[in-house]
Amino acid sequence: MxxxxxxxxxxxxxxxxxxxxxxxxxxxxxxxxxxxxxxxxxxxxxxxxxxxxxxxxxxxxxxxxxxxxxxxxxxxxxxxxxxxxxxxxxxxxxxxxxxxxxxxxxxxxxxxxxxxxxxxxxxxxxxxxxxxxxxxxxxxxxxxxxxxxxxxxxxxxxxxxxxxxxxxxxxxxxxxxxxxxxxxxxxxxxxxxxxxxxxxxxxxxxxxxxxxxxxxxxxxxxxxxxxxxxxxxxxxxxxxxxxxxxxxxxxxxxxxxxxxxxxxxxxxxLVVTIGGSEAEAQELHDRFLARIDYERTRRNLESLLGGVDLSDIDLDERVPEERLPEAGALTRQPGRAQIFIDLAKEKGATLRRLLQALGTAHGHGRVFGTPEQVADHIQRWAGxxxxxxxxxxxxxxxxxxxxxxxxxxxxxxxxxxxxxxxxxxxxxxxxxxxxxx
Amino acid sequence: MxxxxxxxxxxxxxxxxxxxxxxxxxxxxxxxxxxxxxxxxxxxxxxxxxxxxxxxxxxxxxxxxxxxxxxxxxxxxxxxxxxxxxxxxxxxxxxxxxxxxxxxxxxxxxxxxxxxxxxxxxxxxxxxxxxxxxxxxxxxxxxxxxxxxxxxxxxxxxxxxxxxxxxxxxxxxxxxxxxxxxxxxxxxxxxxxxxxxxxxxxxxxxxxxxxxxxxxxxxxxxxxxxxxxxxxxxxxxxxxxxxxxxxxxxxxxxxxxxxxxxxxxxxxxLVVTIGGSEAEAQELHDRFLARIDYERTRRNLESLLGGVDLSDIDLDERVPEERLPEAGALTRQPGRAQIFIDLAKEKGATLRRLLQALGTAHGHGRVFGTPEQVADHIQRWAGxxxxxxxxxxxxxxxxxxxxxxxxxxxxxxxxxxxxxxxxxxxxxxxxxxxxxx
CATH class of the missing domain: 3.20.20.30 (Luciferase-like domain)
Incomplete structure (x- = not known):
């Protein structure tokens, strides 16, 4: 190679x-x-x-x-x-x-x-x-x-x-x-x-x-x-x-x-959404986001984070750090949990953003755009x-x-x-x- | 039906x-x-x-x-x-x-x-x-x-x-x-x-x-x-x-x-051998029998019968009844063993015939003949x-x-x-x- x-x-x-x-x-x-x-x-x-x-x-x-x-x-x-x-x-x-x-x-x-x-x-x-x-x-x-x-x-x-x-x-x-x-x-x-x-x-x-x-x-x-x-x-x-x-x-x-x-x-x-134009791709992606069931996805996130309760947190608030577990202490999928802990701690992601990351791609990367833009993304990461x-x-x-x-x-x-x-x-x-x- | x-x-x-x-x-x-x-x-x-x-x-x-x-x-x-x-x-x-x-x-x-x-x-x-x-x-x-x-x-x-x-x-x-x-x-x-x-x-x-x-x-x-x-x-x-x-x-x-x-x-x-004529079927069947490795098949029969020793028995002799086990006492495949015990006891099969039954068809039925004869056999058993x-x-x-x-x-x-x-x-x-x- x-x-x-x-x-x-x-x-x-x-x-x-x-x-x-x-x-x-x-x-x-x-x-x-x-x-x-x-x-x-x-x-x-x-x-x-x-x-x-x-x-x-x-x-x-x-x-x-x-x-x-x-x-x-x-x-x-x-x-x-x-x-x-x-x-x-x-x-x-x-x-x-x-x-x-x-x-x-x-x-x-x-x-x-x-x-x-x-x-x-x-x-x-x-x-x-x-x-x-x-x-x-x-x-x-x-x-x-x-x-x-x-x-x-x-x-x-x-x-x-x-x-x-x-x-x-x-x-x-x-x-x-x-x-x-x-x-x-x-x-x-x-x-x-x-x-x-x-x-x-x-x-x-x-x-x-x-x-x-x-x-x-x-x-x-x-x-x-x-x-x-x-x-x-x-x-x-x-x-x-x-x-x-x-x-x-x-x-x-x-x-x-x-x-x-x-x-x-x-x-x-890599979760990929491809549109004929940037606008179409954006629209498809928005539709993708709009399909998220935030209630259900919150329960999934709570379970991934070892059973923490997030039901009182507003979608547009951040998850308080003291609610977040130590990933290393989790029995199931500590690595996957770490992604969401990092998003919350380091990127200051709101609960909504966490749920979007989980609900659309389970924490995987996402890209939406024209074929050219998707290819660019792939090339950039590989490069x-x-x-x-x-x-x-x-x-x-x-x-x-x-x-x-x-x-x-x-x-x-x-x-x-x-x-x-x-x-x-x-x-x-x-x-x-x-x-x- | x-x-x-x-x-x-x-x-x-x-x-x-x-x-x-x-x-x-x-x-x-x-x-x-x-x-x-x-x-x-x-x-x-x-x-x-x-x-x-x-x-x-x-x-x-x-x-x-x-x-x-x-x-x-x-x-x-x-x-x-x-x-x-x-x-x-x-x-x-x-x-x-x-x-x-x-x-x-x-x-x-x-x-x-x-x-x-x-x-x-x-x-x-x-x-x-x-x-x-x-x-x-x-x-x-x-x-x-x-x-x-x-x-x-x-x-x-x-x-x-x-x-x-x-x-x-x-x-x-x-x-x-x-x-x-x-x-x-x-x-x-x-x-x-x-x-x-x-x-x-x-x-x-x-x-x-x-x-x-x-x-x-x-x-x-x-x-x-x-x-x-x-x-x-x-x-x-x-x-x-x-x-x-x-x-x-x-x-x-x-x-x-x-x-x-x-x-x-x-x-x-039903092991089936089909010939264009009776003679051809017979010839194919004979060839099938001729391919049997009697030494190896005897070891398989001994194992099926629970480890009995048959190495001193001539192929054209019958297996003495006292050598045959009670099928019910066998841990593995007692039903299959019964077929060979019955062949030996009731039909007076020689060791050669037992080995042919095992070596060609593992005790299953066999038929050889023209397509018509094979169909006859199937019809007869079903009827x-x-x-x-x-x-x-x-x-x-x-x-x-x-x-x-x-x-x-x-x-x-x-x-x-x-x-x-x-x-x-x-x-x-x-x-x-x-x-x-």
Whole structure:
């Protein structure tokens, strides 16, 4: 990867087709929320634009049964990606799965199968989960520390399983009747604190060796975990200075692990609103803001901040500092909480601004403007080493994905910032990553 | 379902494209064992023939690392079916998953997603697993009794989760901004011996209400379990008289549960070899027998029979009765073991014949002949109430699937025994099952 403005970006596309409130539009396809077809259309849009990957989170609970929240129900993402693997050829497929609430042998099989079926296009967004314990017999979710400890061992186990078939174990020697070489398939005999797994995996080595490791590590523990394992780091950043500091910090941590920092791509989320003119973009953005349900969003913010009560604060007042928790003391999403604490403390944001930041983009960056302006924003952040690219979330749903692919990406291509064609077949190829040892 | 010979059969197609030894054929596609393409071809063949479903087992271990065994490595089936859901329109998709080594909340999500993405075409082959404990931290596999007890509770939990969204919970009321009705999404608050699960599921009710329940219940416990839950019963039968007795017994058990026996389809496996003439079929069958590795198959039989030593018995001798175990005392697959014990005791089968039954069809029925003869066999068993149809496993791989679809199915259609067109969209429709209450 070369330096400065001309280096190549990596772009992921959030795999959704309905903006959170967009469903009320008469033309929305809200009825198809659980159907394959609209996801296939997003996937095709992303592939046409030669994007690196489709990405999608996943949740285990049904938070706040809220009648306006179309997304409370969410298809299991690895299953959805398997369907999309069968309808795409080149684009990467990044899905989320929990190390806290799954078994390593099962998840290793699912991801290996996905990597085989997609010819090596799978990425695994590794999460330790911030919810869901009540579905798995826990009284409360294991602590931050314990979750990350289990996650480290989980990754050790699945990595050993994926490596349990050596690359040349499959022979298909018809003449001698030898399908595979049993000497090249090894047990792993893992005996750890959290897992005992004998191995080998019962699936041949995946095409990429293993899925690309993706992580969203906002907290201290999360950053260290990302530094040890991640090849893509997702992050929520809405301030270029803070994003630069995060970027420097993570790359430094990666280097301290003896890894090549250039091979870890930092991709902040970016909620994009595209208009034909500046005025149209402004109008779309205003409409986006107008859709926020401040009452509901305040409850979400209170929950993110560890249960603080903000109900007596006027929307146009600042949140008193003594109401704000120490992010480090929070069990769930301390990094994400920090963004809002910073906004309130350092930027003097009113409650309304906090709720806008949460309600429109969950703390991620936002940009609205003409295709040119959106491209400028992307180029500026990348040039300033605040990002290696973005995980783009179109605020206008399927139409927004189309606008990004057809209007913004060509500008980035013309500026030499983004590929015009895929040069390889696997997600590792798209990211310029070397083979797994 | 009408009575006698003219009733409609249900036919599943084993989702494989390589016969166990066929891979040595120069024209085989053994190199594609882990690629999507050949499975798509099998799926298209099955759908063209209007078969009820594709079916496939799954295993968690890598038994007997044996260099001739192409199938030791096996893709995770639910992931494979998700990919096939995206490439097919009507055929049912039946996959295997374990109640012993998965969590109900996770499996409920995967199967609900599959049912959504396939528009209601999913069946779940419920297994309690006979291997794999060493991958999940167990010293030994939980006993037969405990596995079935857990399986009963597992089914209770996942059924509650699938029912946790009432059918009319999703409103998509644009005018009033109400996506779903929170009063119609219910927690399940399950507190059982094996599981504590709060619910609700975070995915809307699947199109079929829940997947079609499929079970292979050979043992006493298995038959009772099937009687309580199954809508399709897979079984290994290689004798029409025993198959009739099994059929009567299972249907009676179903009725004793207060269920309609006509709505439970009993489908024995059937390994099919099709020739253009009787002589050609015989020759193909002989070639099939000649491929058996008697040494390896004997080890498999010894293991199936609970570790008995048969190494000193000549292939053309009978197995002494005192060497044969009581099937009921076996932890793994007592029902399958019974088939071989019966063959040895009642039919006086030589060791060679036992190994042929195991090595070619794992105890399932076998038929070889012209398309007409294969159709006759199917009609005869169905007419004699030994089966409601078959799970067909073509011994000639992809070519065999094509022969079955193009040569045998039309005969069954001409005889009025099998549909010429799908009349519904879901697997429940194909099976003539009423909606889930």
């Amino acid at each position: 070369s330096k400065g403005h001309d280096r190549h970006l990596h772009l992921g596309l959030w795999l959704t087709f309905l903006d959170a409130a967009e469903w009320r539009d008469p033309a929305s396809r809200a009825e198809e929320l659980n159907s394959l077809q609209p996801y296939v259309e997003v996937a095709e849009i992303g592939e046409r634009a030669k994007l690196d990957a489709l990405i999608r989170g996943d949740g285990l609970g049904l938070p706040l049964p809220d009648p306006e929240q179309a997304f409370a129900g969410s298809l299991e993402i690895l299953t959805l990606l398997a369907a999309l693997a069968a309808r795409t050829e080149r684009i990467g497929l990044i899905g989320t799965a929990s190390t806290t609430f799954t078994e390593p042998y099962n998840l290793a099989r699912t991801l290996a199968t996905l990597d085989h079926l997609s010819n090596g296009r799978v990425g695994w967004n590794i999460v330790t989960s911030i919810a869901g314990e009540e579905q798995f017999g826990y009284d409360e979710i294991p602590g931050h520390e314990e979750r990350y400890e289990r996650a480290d061992e989980f990754i050790e186990v699945v990595s050993k399983l994926w490596a349990s078939w050596e690359p040349d174990a499959v022979l298909v020697d018809r003449e001698n009747g030898v399908f595979f070489d049993p000497d090249k398939i090894n047990t792993i005999d893992h005996h750890g604190k959290h897992f005992r797994v004998a191995g080998p995996l019962n699936i041949a080595r995946p095409p990429q060796g293993r899925p690309v490791f993706v992580q969203a590590g906002d907290s201290e523990k999360g950053r260290d975990f990302a530094a040890r394992h991640a090849e893509i780091v997702f992050t929520a950043q809405n301030d270029i200075g803070k994003a630069q500091a995060f970027y420097r910090d993570v790359k430094r941590r990666v280097e301290r692990q003896g890894r090549d920092a250039a091979r870890v791509s930092i991709l902040p989320g 300033a080493r605040a990002a290696d690219g973005f995980a783009v979330s179109p605020a206008q749903g399927l139409a927004g994905a189309r606008l990004f692919a057809d209007e913004v990406v060509p500008i980035l291509q013309d500026r030499g910032l983004f590929r015009r064609e895929y040069t390889g077949g696997t997600l590792r190829d798209h990211l310029g990553l070397p083979p797994v040892p | 009408s009575k006698g010979h003219d009733r409609h059969l249900h036919l599943g197609l084993w989702l494989t494209f390589l016969d166990a030894a066929e891979w040595r054929d120069p024209a085989s596609r053994a190199e594609e064992l882990n690629s999507l393409q050949p499975y798509v071809e099998v799926a298209e063949i099955g759908e063209r023939a209007k078969l009820d479903a594709l079916i496939r087992g799954d295993g968690l271990g890598l038994p007997l690392p044996d260099p001739e065994q192409a199938f030791a490595g096996s893709l995770e089936i639910l992931t494979l079916l998700a990919a096939l859901a995206a490439r097919t329109e009507r055929i049912g998709l039946i996959g295997t998953a374990s109640t012993t080594f998965t969590e109900p909340y996770n499996l409920a999500r995967t199967l609900a997603t599959l049912d959504h993405l396939s528009n209601g075409r999913v069946g779940w082959n419920i297994v309690t697993s006979i291997a794999g404990e060493e991958q999940f931290g167990y010293d030994e596999i939980p006993g037969h009794e405990e596995r079935y007890e857990r399986a009963d509770e597992f089914i209770e939990v996942v059924s509650k989760l699938w029912a946790s969204w009432e059918p009319d919970a999703v409103l998509v009321d644009r005018e009033n901004g109400v996506f779903f009705d929170p009063d119609k999404i219910n927690t399940i608050d399950h507190h059982g011996k094996h599981f504590r699960v709060a619910g609700p599921l975070n995915i809307a009710r699947p199109p079929q209400g829940r997947p079609v329940f499929v079970q292979a219940g050979d043992s006493e416990k298995g038959r009772d379990f099937a009687a309580r839950h199954a809508e399709i019963v897979f079984t290994a039968q290689n004798d029409i008289g025993k198959a009739q007795a099994f059929y009567r017994d299972v249907k009676r058990r179903v009725e004793r549960q207060g269920r309609d026996a006509a709505r439970v389809s009993i489908l024995p496996g 004699a109430r030994a089966a409601d149809g078959f799970a067909v496993s073509p011994a000639q791989g992809l070519a065999g699937a094509r022969l079955f679809a193009d040569e045998v199915v039309p005969i069954l259609q001409d005889r009025g025994l099998f549909r010429r067109e799908y009349t519904g969209g879901t697997l429940r429709d194909h099976l003539g099952l009423p909606p889930v209450p």
